[in-house]
Amino acid sequence: MDTMTIREALHRASSFLREYGREERVGELLLEFYTGLEGPALHLEGDRPLSSEEQHSFMEAVRTHALTGKPYQHITGEAHFYGRHFTVTPDVLIPRQETEELMDLVRSCAGTGERIADIGTGSGVLAVTLALETEAEVSATDISPAALEIARQNSERLRAEVRFFEGSFLTPLEGEHVDILVSNPPYISWREKEELDTTVRDYDPELALFAEEDGLAAYAAMCRELKERLQKPRLAAFEIGHTQGEAVARLLGEALPGYRLHVHKDLNGKDRFVTACH
Known part of the structure; x- marks a missing residue:
């Protein structure tokens, strides 16, 4: 050659x-x-x-x-997120640019010494970046042991202090004080699978992509758990599919009555995040 x-x-x-x-x-x-x-x-x-x-x-x-x-x-074997290199494998979702906007949103709200929980952390991009970019204490959960191992590797390599917990949604944090809850959960409906680009459909883990109930199952589960918690976070911030704003806002409103709800658009003008703020 x-x-x-x-x-x-x-x-x-x-x-x-x-x-x-x-x-x-x-x-x-x-x-x-x-x-x-x-x-x-x-x-x-x-x-x-x-x-x-x-x-x-x-x-x-x-x-x-x-x-x-x-x-x-x-x-x-790596992906860029918020100006840093993160290890990624087929066990974790490849971070999207839109999630950097979720990072911006939460970063702007996080106070010194507050406790942030990243639910369904995957490769740990949100948890690690929040630990490095704020003065908050950060915890992260995931149901996948393989994903948590990648997240721990990223945390150690980038010297971020994050506590990791294995388990479903908020369950591992029962009894833990949380000021800010952030999550980019699976939100694609199974019926949309064949419409996805092959680079996503055939390579990202299904556990991180798809959810039952037309893609709303993870939000519904987290909102049920939020409703049952005695201590509520002052802010909950979810990344969503672009058609899910109204439905996710309704779920959050039922779980956190009296909170201010807002559907945020991404840089492409699509509904992409929902927040509930007290």
Whole structure:
């Protein structure tokens, strides 16, 4: 194989990905990973020849993604969230950009010494980032032991103080004081499965994607548990599917009567978060 420059490799990858209906941007993200050059630095070094190892690894990764739909995050073993690198595996949901907006929302409300609980933490991106970006004490729960192991690894590597608990929703935190509850639970209805992109449907864990009751089962379960808790959080913040705002707000309103309810839109103008604030 002839040696390619960074610019030539990007051009070839873009053409190949476009041919298979994949996002061309993935080529750039993969080349950043294999060269260690991020953002503008990659383009500034456009005339630099790739080493044989860089070139082989990059082209194989592009081919794998194009032909199978395997997410580039599973190929590299990492995902970006809020300016940091997180380890991800097929046992955890790959973090979405919209969830950074949920992070912004909760961060702006968190006070020093308050206790935040991230329910269904997955890879731990929210819990770890909140521990690093606020002065709050952070706990996280998940029903999946494999997901919790990844979350712990991310917490240790990024030196974030997070307490992790295995179990369903709020159950592991029974008797624990919680000021802010945050969750990005599974919210896709099973009937929508075939409509998903193969990069999501075939690779993200079903446990983190799908829920019964038209995608509302996780919210209903958490709201039942909230209703039963003697000590209520002052703020609950959920990420939602874009059609679920009214239904999730109703569930929260029943669980936390007297709270101010608000459905927030994401940067694309779609309903994406629901908050209940006291």
